[in-house]
Amino acid sequence: xxxxxKPIARHPNLPKNKLGLTRRDYEGALSTLCAGCGHDSVxxxxxxxxxQLSIPxxxxxKLSGIGCSSKTPTYFLNKSHGFNSVHGRMPSVATGANxxxxxxxxxxxxxxxxxxxxxxGQFCHIMRRRLNMVYICExxxxxxxxxxxxxxxxxxxxKSRKGxxxxxxxxxxxxxxxxxxxxxVARSFSGDKDQLIPLIRAALxxxxxxxxxxxxxxxxxxxxxxxxxxxEYFREHNxxxxxxxVIPENEExxxxxxxxxxxxxxxxxxxxxxxxxxNKSYDPGSRRKAIGKINDxxxxxxxxxxxxxxxxxxxxxxDTLLTTEKPLNQLKKKDLSPxxxxxxxxxxxxx
Amino acid sequence: xxxxxxxNPEYFHKVVDCQWACPxxxxxxxxxxxxxxxxxxxxxxxxxxxxxxxxxxxxxxxxPCEPACRRVRVEDEPVAICxxxxxxxxxxxxIDHLIPKAxxxxxxxxxxxxxxxxxxxxxxxxxxxxxxxxxxxxxxxxPGGLMRTNIPSFRLPEEVLNEECDRIINMGVEVQYNKEIxxxxxxxxxxxxxxxxxxxxxxxxxxxxxxxxxCDKNIHIGIDFLASVAFEHVKKIGKKVIVLGGxxxxxxxxxxxxxxxxKDVRVYVRSPKVDMKASDWEIEEAEMENIPIxxxxxxxEFIHENGKLKAVAFEKVKAEYKDGRRKLIPTxxxxxxxxxxxxxxxxxxxNAFEWIEKDIGIEFGEWDMPIVDRTTMQSTLPKVFFGxxxxxxxxxxITAVAHAHQAAISIDLFCNNKSLKKRPQPHVFLESTKMxxxxxxxxNGYAEVDRLAVPHADPKVTLADRKVEVELGYDDRMAxxxxxxxxxxxxxxxxxxxxxxxxxACVDICPEDCINFIQNADEQELREDIRVPALNLAQDLYVxxxxxxxxxxxxxxxxxxxxxxxxxxxxxxAWDMQKFFYFGAQSHDGCKK
Numbered sequence: 008x009x010x011x012x013k014p015i016a017r018h019p020n021l022p023k024n025k026l027g028l029t030r031r032d033y034e035g036a037l038s039t040l041c042a043g044c045g046h047d048s049v050x051x052x053x054x055x056x057x058x059q060l061s062i063p064x065x066x067x068x069k070l071s072g073i074g075c076s077s078k079t080p081t082y083f084l085n086k087s088h089g090f091n092s093v094h095g096r097m098p099s100v101a102t103g104a105n106x107x108x109x110x111x112x113x114x115x116x117x118x119x120x121x122x123x124x125x126x127x128g129q130f131c132h133i134m135r136r137r138l139n140m141v142y143i144c145e146x147x148x149x150x151x152x153x154x155x156x157x158x159x160x161x162x163x164x165x166k167s168r169k170g171x172x173x174x175x176x177x178x179x180x181x182x183x184x185x186x187x188x189x190x191x192v193a194r195s196f197s198g199d200k201d202q203l204i205p206l207i208r209a210a211l212x213x214x215x216x217x218x219x220x221x222x223x224x225x226x227x228x229x230x231x232x233x234x235x236x237x238x239e240y241f242r243e244h245n246x247x248x249x250x251x252x253v254i255p256e257n258e259e260x261x262x263x264x265x266x267x268x269x270x271x272x273x274x275x276x277x278x279x280x281x282x283x284x285x286n287k288s289y290d291p292g293s294r295r296k297a298i299g300k301i302n303d304x305x306x307x308x309x310x311x312x313x314x315x316x317x318x319x320x321x322x323x324x325x326d327t328l329l330t331t332e333k334p335l336n337q338l339k340k341k342d343l344s345p346x347x348x349x350x351x352x353x354x355x356x357x358x
Numbered sequence: 359x360x361x362x363x364x365x366n367p368e369y370f371h372k373v374v375d376c377q378w379a380c381p382x383x384x385x386x387x388x389x390x391x392x393x394x395x396x397x398x399x400x401x402x403x404x405x406x407x408x409x410x411x412x413x414x415x416x417x418x419x420x421x422p423c424e425p426a427c428r429r430v431r432v433e434d435e436p437v438a439i440c441x442x443x444x445x446x447x448x449x450x451x452x453i454d455h456l457i458p459k460a461x462x463x464x465x466x467x468x469x470x471x472x473x474x475x476x477x478x479x480x481x482x483x484x485x486x487x488x489x490x491x492x493x494x495x496x497x498x499x500x501p502g503g504l505m506r507t508n509i510p511s512f513r514l515p516e517e518v519l520n521e522e523c524d525r526i527i528n529m530g531v532e533v534q535y536n537k538e539i540x541x542x543x544x545x546x547x548x549x550x551x552x553x554x555x556x557x558x559x560x561x562x563x564x565x566x567x568x569x570x571x572x573c574d575k576n577i578h579i580g581i582d583f584l585a586s587v588a589f590e591h592v593k594k595i596g597k598k599v600i601v602l603g604g605x606x607x608x609x610x611x612x613x614x615x616x617x618x619x620x621k622d623v624r625v626y627v628r629s630p631k632v633d634m635k636a637s638d639w640e641i642e643e644a645e646m647e648n649i650p651i652x653x654x655x656x657x658x659e660f661i662h663e664n665g666k667l668k669a670v671a672f673e674k675v676k677a678e679y680k681d682g683r684r685k686l687i688p689t690x691x692x693x694x695x696x697x698x699x700x701x702x703x704x705x706x707x708x709n710a711f712e713w714i715e716k717d718i719g720i721e722f723g724e725w726d727m728p729i730v731d732r733t734t735m736q737s738t739l740p741k742v743f744f745g746x747x748x749x750x751x752x753x754x755x756i757t758a759v760a761h762a763h764q765a766a767i768s769i770d771l772f773c774n775n776k777s778l779k780k781r782p783q784p785h786v787f788l789e790s791t792k793m794x795x796x797x798x799x800x801x802n803g804y805a806e807v808d809r810l811a812v813p814h815a816d817p818k819v820t821l822a823d824r825k826v827e828v829e830l831g832y833d834d835r836m837a838x839x840x841x842x843x844x845x846x847x848x849x850x851x852x853x854x855x856x857x858x859x860x861x862x863a864c865v866d867i868c869p870e871d872c873i874n875f876i877q878n879a880d881e882q883e884l885r886e887d888i889r890v891p892a893l894n895l896a897q898d899l900y901v902x903x904x905x906x907x908x909x910x911x912x913x914x915x916x917x918x919x920x921x922x923x924x925x926x927x928x929x930x931x932a933w934d935m936q937k938f939f940y941f942g943a944q945s946h947d948g949c950k951k
Contacts, residue, residue: 009796009926014804014869014919016432018890021871031869043861043929051866198862226861226929238859242907 008039025061033058035085039078043230045197045223045238046076046145050083052200053114053143056207057084067112068104072097072126075152076118076145076223095126098133098142102324105138108334109325112211113140120150123159123178130180134187134216139323141210141217144180145197147225148236155228166233180220181315182301185294190215190318192297194311196241197223205251206314212253212274214321222310246309248291248300249284275321282314291317359881361903361910364852367786370938372898373915374848376439379426381760383784383942384408386423386439387848391800393442394841396834401446403456408941409759410480410526411505413518416444417829418509420637420754428845431894431917432870435809437843441829445837447518458487460530465489467773470550472539475503476755477746478556479526480762481769484945486529488770493550494531497538498589501527504558504747505755507585508607510614511825542714552741552769555728556758559747563706565602569660573667573701577660580611580704587614587824596699599623600670602657603704604634609644611702616647617824624696625651626670628686630677643828646814647821656686658693660701669697707752727751734778735765743768766945774949782947784940791849791935792925798935800849802922804869805842846920850938853911855903857932864924864933865889870917873924878910888912 013034021029033054038047057067064086071077073094080089088111092100097115105113122130122144133142148161157165157173160180165173184192191213195203203221210217222241224230230237235244256277268287272280282291290296297316304311324330331338362369372378376386385404392401405412419440427436467490471478474496482492500506501523505514527533539545546553562579564570570577576596580603586592599620601612604627615623625644627634631653634641645651655672662668672694675686709727714720719739723729728737730744737744745761747753768778791799813830820826832840864873874888884899885892892899892914902911925933 009923011803011921011923013867013923014921015806016804016869016917016919018871018917020890020893022890038867038927041929042927043859043863045861047866047927048862051862198860200862224861226859230859238861239906 009037013037024058026063028058028061030054030058033064033084035080035082038082040075041151041225041227043226044075045147045221045225046079047082048197048200049116049143049145049203049221049223050079052197052203052207054083055200055204056211059204060208060211062112062211066110067114070097070101070104070113070115072117072121074118074121074150075225076116077121079145080116095121095124095129097121097126098129098138101140102133102136102138105140105324106330108336109139109330109332110334113138114211115140115142117142117144119144119146119148119158119160119180123180127159127178131183131187134184134189134218136324137188137190137216137322137327139214139216139325141207141213141219143207143219143221145221145223146180146236147223147229148177148234149225149229151225151228155225161229162235165229165235168228168231168234170233179301179305181218182298184218184220185297185301185316188216189218189316190321191217191314192316193218193314194220194222196245196312197221198238198241199245199312202247202250202312205253208253209251209274209280209314212276212278212280214275215318215323241310244308244310246304246311247285248289248311248313248315249282249286251314252281252283254279254281272317272319282317291315292319359878359884359899359901362898362900364900367784367940369898370788370850371940373850373918374938374940375426375428376423376437377848377940379422380409381422381757382409382763383760383940384423385848385939385941387844387846388939389446390437390439390442390841390844391846393445393837394801398446398449399451399453399456402450402453405443405446406453409756410483410762411476411522411755411759412443413447413522414476414505414514415755416440416442416447417514417518418505419443419756422756428847428917429843432845432919438809438812438832438840441812441832442837442841444831445834448831449834457525457529460486461489463489464491467491467551468493468549469769470495470545470548470553472553472555473503473557473746473748474498474501474523474533474535475556475558475746475758476505477748477758477762477765478503478554479523480759481554481556481745481766482531483526483529484763484766485769486526486531488946490769490773492531494533495537495539496533496535499535501533503556504581507588508581508610510584510587510610512613512617512820512828513610515825515827540713542720543718546718546742550741551773552743554765554769555737555742555744555748556746556762557748559707559709559752561708561710562703563708565657565703565705567657567659569662569667572662572665573660576667576699577701577703580607580702581707583702584610584614587618592618594619597621598698599700599702600696600698601625601702601704603627603706604629604631604636604651605704605706606636606640607707608702608704609636609640611704612644612649613647614824615700615702616649617821623649625649626655626657626672626696627651627653628656628675629684630654633677633684647817654686654689655694661695667698667701669695670701671695707747709748709751711748725751731778733764733781734768735761736768736772736778740772763942763944767943767948770945770948776949782943784942785947786938786940788850788852788936788938791937796926798849798922800846800935800937801842802846802849802920802935804845804919804921805839807839807843809843810836810840847918848938848940849920849922849935851900851913851918851920851924852934852936853900853902853913854932854934855905855911857930858902858905858911859930859932860905860907860909861929863927863929867923867927869921869923870919872914872916872918874912874914875905875907875909876912877908878904884912888914890914892916
């Protein structure tokens with residue numbers, strides 16, 4: 008880790024967003040992760056996405072569990088709300104927070120251990136419930152903090168740094184997410200910000216459960232020649248399904264990709280997503296085809312990236328439970344105790 | 359763009375903005391680090407080797423390094439490089455044993471140096487250790503030239519000046535004082551292997567407007583006045599003094615005048631104040647002494663009564679700029695009459711070469727100036743060299759020193775019958791500063807400190823005695839704090855393509871967004887395509903060879919803080935912080951095998 012403070016000096020010509028802030032206003036503390044860790048690039052992509060969306064820092068809550076990945080919320084958006092929870096239990100905390108105040112952006116950051124091992128149960132149920140949040144799994148296939156054991160997402164053919172075989176099948180988090188009801192499922196790579204930043208922007212704009220599985224190499228334990236989650240392996244085996252453009256509200260779509268090659272989606276916040284498909288026949292609106300595509304690529308030894316599945320019918324837990332529109336902290340006594348007349352009405356409805 | 363050739367020493371040299379801007383290429387960051395470490399003697403010696411007069415320059419330099427300082431672009435105020443140099447001079451220890459000695463056995467070559475100003479002294483310093491016999495001829499009874507006659511003692515105390523002049527003369531230089539050369543033709547008959555002319559630009563410009571002759575008694579040429587004060591021929595001046603001119607000499611004149619009894623001293627400048635030639639800090643000092651500066655006033659007439667100066671008549675003008683040229687247009691306001699007892703004219707200096715006959719082989723060009731080779735300092739008469747203000751008109755001390763180094767190299771080559779065009783190469787080395795995982799042999803943190811003001815002596819004392827130095831200089835604590843502001847631009851970010859895994863860590867951490875990994879293009883396109891467009895065309899782009907993803911690394915050198923975070927966050931050591939040391943060639947490098 009670096010011992011010096013990140014210099015406060017910044018480029019005078021940095022672009023400003025609608026709030027008059029620069030990207031650097033969205034930074035956090037200097038990272039204490041290993042130099043070259045993919046997670047730092049993900050943090051940087053989150054910073055850029057929030058900057059581009061002009062999100063006021065106090066309107067976002069960042070949540071995490073335990074692990075290298077779960078340390079990262081310290082390294083971005085240092086003026087936002089944050090909750091560093093128990094290992095694998097970030098979904099519970101996110102659910103509670105979201106039910107109490109539906110007006111915030113919820114950004115969960117987790118890792119493959121936190122998500123696919125200790126927290127797998129919580130992960131499954133939060134997707135079933137379609138909680139309105141962005142869940143980013145920084146996936147490096149290894150337990151970095153405990154010195155490099157295989158995690159549940161490490162591919163079976165991927166050996167350890169010292170050449171030890173991996174005995175178990177891996178969990179494909181993206182396939183699992185589609186299966187269990189996530190409405191927005193993507194996969195990306197920490198080393199490809201051109202792809203990752205638009206995905207995070209789109210996920211933050213999406214209403215419902217948005218999951219991004221980010222392959223984020225562990226430079227210390229899983230970036231060697233026999234790893235399938237190294238910078239080099241990923242760059243050689245990456246198969247993008249398409250590019251995503253996020254068009255802000257009131258802006259025209261300027262690029263024409265040609266008939267059948269792009270899908271336009273109106274997002275509930277007024278912006279538009281344009282998915283430019285590399286393969287005409289690919290339909291990201293079908294769960295069955297999306298899962299099939301993941302499996303096909305896997306069989307070919309490729310890693311599919313981009314926006315893999317999108318449910319355009321945006322719906323979240325609040326819609327299902329018919330909860331109050333207002334955040335709980337804004338409810339007045341009158342709202343909570345509406346009086347005898349109202350109570351009688353309620354009671355009458357049961358008779 | 360083609361990959362940057364970092365093996366060319368001038369590439370990294372240019373990144374060290376201060377050193378690049380310094381005519382003598384003093385290794386500034388190196389001596390600032392030594393000052394921070396309390397190694398004042400070492401800091402002084404680096405300066406002495408490079409610019410010969412650290413104590414003098416630490417007080418009087420025109421500081422081309424400071425506007426160039428990267429800190430100006432990063433946060434406005436440059437590092438106080440000049441005043442740190444003074445710290446090295448003030449606090450240095452014993453240095454006599456570090457000064458090179460002239461060999462007892464001479465090489466048999468005799469060099470004449472005309473004028474005992476900074477340029478001739480510096481030539482002598484470079485040549486003496488090589489065994490040359492140097493003889494200086496000086497008009498005045500003391501050495502120093504304009505450093506003594508034109509710079510007042512309240513800016514440059516005599517002791518400092520004497521110390522640094524004597525250090526050179528004590529190497530065994532023969533000086534003939536009170537000797538003005540009247541005929542160069544005659545002089546050249548003497549037995550010298552080479553002659554160096556460093557006689558400066560000793561003639562102050564005059565202003566021929568009505569009343570000039572009649573009021574001659576009370577109208578003084580600025581530099582002559584300052585010289586007379588320095589030699590104590592003049593000890594007082596009238597109550598009301600008008601100084602004409604907006605350069606540093608004007609500032610020295612007005613500040614000297616209030617020390618000699620002037621009560622109402624005013625400066626009148628033809629141009630707007632922003633166009634004044636004086637350095638900002640000199641103007642500031644004059645204003646701190648409550649001397650008003652009136653802009654846009656053109657003197658039209660010296661008004662006199664009974665043969666005595668009464669007042670100066672000024673026409674008011676305004677400046678108009680067209681095609682980069684300034685025109686002063688009269689505003690039509692009534693002529694302003696300003697009463698005065700004395701006028702000091704500091705409106706420029708000229709060279710005076712009436713003592714050089716036109717038929718001796720020295721060709722003269724424009725403005726009656728000798729034709730001098732820009733690199734070799736040689737005139738059209740091969741054994742005669744020029745330097746300092748006498749080469750191309752008034753410049754400054756540090757430029758004179760730079761000329762001196764080149765002239766000394768040329769004289770040495772000339773005396774050894776070698777080609778003057780084959781210049782010796784600078785001393786350069788590049789070495790890693792890495793000491794541990796995240797430890798470097800320099801302090802890479804960014805100091806969030808504003809430039810420290812130099813403390814001043816009590817004006818009651820300084821205004822009463824022209825010999826009391828106004829600036830007190832930094833104490834050791836302040837010097838340490840100010841030194842920490844230096845960004846260590848000589849510690850270079852060196853990129854090694856074959857180690858890079860393109861993880862983006864350096865891009866993410868760089869506080870100034872200098873680093874990019876993008877598709878290569880031509881320079882103009884690259885300048886636009888990077889994260890924050892590189893609009894400062896004076897600063898280079900550092901471009902790598904092609905990386906595995908077919909992209910290149912492009913670094914905009916403009917605002918790099920040299921904080922080393924790119925190297926600290928690099929997992930493979932593709933970035934390294936390497937100290938680049940550049941020391942310009944001097945005469946002892948010239949004839950080496």
